[in-house]
Amino acid sequence: MTITDIRVRTFWTTTYEELDSDGHAHPGPERQVRKSLLTITCENGTEGHAFGSPEQLRPHLAERFIRKVLIGQDALARERLWQDLAHWQRGSGGQLSDRTLAIVDCALWDLAGKAAGLPVYRLIGAYRDKVPAYGSIMCGDEIEGGLATPEDYGRFAETLVARGYQAIKLHTWMPPVSWSPSIAMDLRACAAVREAVGPHVPLMLDAYHWYSREEAAELGRGLEALNFTWIEEVMDEQSMSSYAWLANELRIPVIGPESMGGKYQHRAEWIRAGACDILRTGVEDVGGITPALKTMHLAESFGMNCEVHGHGAENLVISAVSKNCRWYERGLLHPMLDYDRCPDHLKAIPDPMDAEGFVHLGQTPGIGEEIDFDHIDAHPAD
Ligand SMILES: O=C(O)[C@H](O)[C@@H](O)[C@@H](O)C(=O)NO
């Protein structure tokens, strides 16, 4: 199966979210945004697709790297094509990101699933056909009726448990919220959620990402008293030794790294340094399904769980093929947003969740996205 073409289509789609000055998502006015679709085509007409941002698929990257590495190559040689693209990162002057690698890798996996007539999670080797989900709540805000108070978090958590979520993760308040960061408020929100859902629902916290060691330890001890399941990204992840210090200080499991680059190699160093009790990966964070699988296997070799960052078909695949992954992160969730609303560019959401809190893997060949090509072609945004 020889790759004969790659193309990028950029189109308009609707969003109901906006990013704050720190890059965290919150509810926002309905508006149109640009999104891109990479399509890889083989000589027999088989195609693989993956979504990304226009910036991650901009012409310089599509022509200088993606086309150059892929055209004429065996589409099923994913490992070699991923390695070739990853090696180009050094010579790209910082232009070729892990996010772009992830898009290409996901499109190749989608193509392989189409060629085999299998959903990708079964092509890789299923561990399960449904994954328990935790509700990942958006960062706090100052919106009336949103996530402005600890009580708001408590009320929202109750609705999420009633919806079926088997666990809940809080992202609490961060700048630009005027009075944040605040350990006291973080712990008040966590206490309100624990009070609302009772003692047995697993709870996790992902808070302000730049606390000091002492602040992070104080926060962690507060979570221990509330019987939380893990503490996440509460210090700058560039300081691996700070996380080794924190993991040694606390009983509650420390999970990471999420936002750090370095793929599976850097995550191996975190394990070696004792900087995490639970490893973290994500298809976008480490450069694709191919390296995310390596991260999963790395953690498994150390008897560790590895939890997947982010929602979407590709992260659901990773969660479904790994014994040492406990959850699917479904979110980000907010009282004013309908997470189950189907995006304009899809015919169905990729992560439907049943009333018991399980997200079921689709059986359609490919990565698991039902793409609405008519929408994409009818709303060009080049
Ligand atoms: O932008 C971010 O920091 C992430 O999207 C974050 O909000 C959330 O996805 C996360 O940290 N999950 O663990």
Ligand SMILES: [Mg+2]
């Ligand atoms: Mg996180």
